[in-house]
Amino acid sequence: MPPKISIIIPVYNEAGCIGKLVSQTRELFPDQEVIVVNDGSTDDTALEAEKAGAMVYSHPYNMGNGAAVKTGMRKASGDIMVLMDGDNQHDPRDIKKLIELIPKYDMVVGMRKKSDQASFFRFSGNIFFNWLASYVAKFPVKDLTSGFRAIKAKTAKNFIHMLPNSYSYPTTITLGVLRNGLSVEYVPISIRKRVTGKSQLKLAKDGVRFFMIIVKICTLYSPMRVFLPVSFVLFVLGMSRYAYTYYTQKVFTNMSAFLFIAGLMIFMMGLISEQICQMRYEKTENAPEGE
Numbered sequence: 001m002p003p004k005i006s007i008i009i010p011v012y013n014e015a016g017c018i019g020k021l022v023s024q025t026r027e028l029f030p031d032q033e034v035i036v037v038n039d040g041s042t043d044d045t046a047l048e049a050e051k052a053g054a055m056v057y058s059h060p061y062n063m064g065n066g067a068a069v070k071t072g073m074r075k076a077s078g079d080i081m082v083l084m085d086g087d088n089q090h091d092p093r094d095i096k097k098l099i100e101l102i103p104k105y106d107m108v109v110g111m112r113k114k115s116d117q118a119s120f121f122r123f124s125g126n127i128f129f130n131w132l133a134s135y136v137a138k139f140p141v142k143d144l145t146s147g148f149r150a151i152k153a154k155t156a157k158n159f160i161h162m163l164p165n166s167y168s169y170p171t172t173i174t175l176g177v178l179r180n181g182l183s184v185e186y187v188p189i190s191i192r193k194r195v196t197g198k199s200q201l202k203l204a205k206d207g208v209r210f211f212m213i214i215v216k217i218c219t220l221y222s223p224m225r226v227f228l229p230v231s232f233v234l235f236v237l238g239m240s241r242y243a244y245t246y247y248t249q250k251v252f253t254n255m256s257a258f259l260f261i262a263g264l265m266i267f268m269m270g271l272i273s274e275q276i277c278q279m280r281y282e283k284t285e286n287a288p289e290g291e
Contacts, residue, residue, distance in 0.1 A: 018045055041062075065165075065167045070169075085147045126143070145170050171210050175213075
């Protein structure tokens with residue numbers, strides 16, 4: 001039997017395009033589950049999606065894009081979950097590219113081209129976050145924030161509790177999957193023009209959020225990737241300060257001592273965090289089936 005697919009589309013005030021998107025998706029995948037999660041829209045989004053043939057679940061108010069994705073995951077019954085945006089930018093024809101690589105990979109992500117980025121600043125920000133995520137995950141992350149992806153249902157449900165309610169859920173699930181030793185592949189996709197509205201992502205606000213999520217995931221799964229560089233920088237600063245004061249005054253200052261001690265303490269905290277992380281892995285691996 002071919003795997004059952006659940007296509008999850010979170011939406012907020014997309015009445016102008018959601019009906020067309022659902023109709024195209026249903027036409028391409030008539031036997032599969034199309035779930036639209038209406039995140040407290042104030043227009044006819046839910047009605048248009050239902051008329052087009054989607055299973056519609058509505059939040060009583062706007063809870064966030066990530067919260068809508070989590071609702072869709074909980075309602076989905078398929079073996080594979082496909083996550084896509086409801087603003088008509090993702091082409092349903094690309095779904096086939098993603099799902100045909102599962103189960104070979106645990107998650108397949110639609111990768112945008114440079115020309116598909118909203119602006120130069122957005123593109124530059126994505127390059128930085130891709131690099132930072134690659135450092136954390138020890139894997140070349142090519143599009144950290146893409147909202148178009150296919151993932152095994154069992155894998156996705158293991159990460160529901162970690163996903164934030166905001167737009168940064170792709171960051172969390174990508175790093176979570178990679179740091180748990182699961183496989184990820186990137187596939188080029190085409191991006192269509194938005195039919196209505198504009199992106200609600202804010203460069204400064206959401207950039208800080210993405211950065212904090214990457215650091216949080218890093219300290220959760222591989223703490224020394226954060227603690228060791230900080231410890232090293234403090235040690236180098238202490239050594240530089242000591243070399244300067246010894247050369248100019250022949251003294252060892254309190255500041256040098258502080259930097260050395262701070263570097264040592266952060267290094268030891270990193271070692272303790274690594275041990276805690278290892279114990280959590282062992283507990284998960286030794287847990288009985290179903291826990």
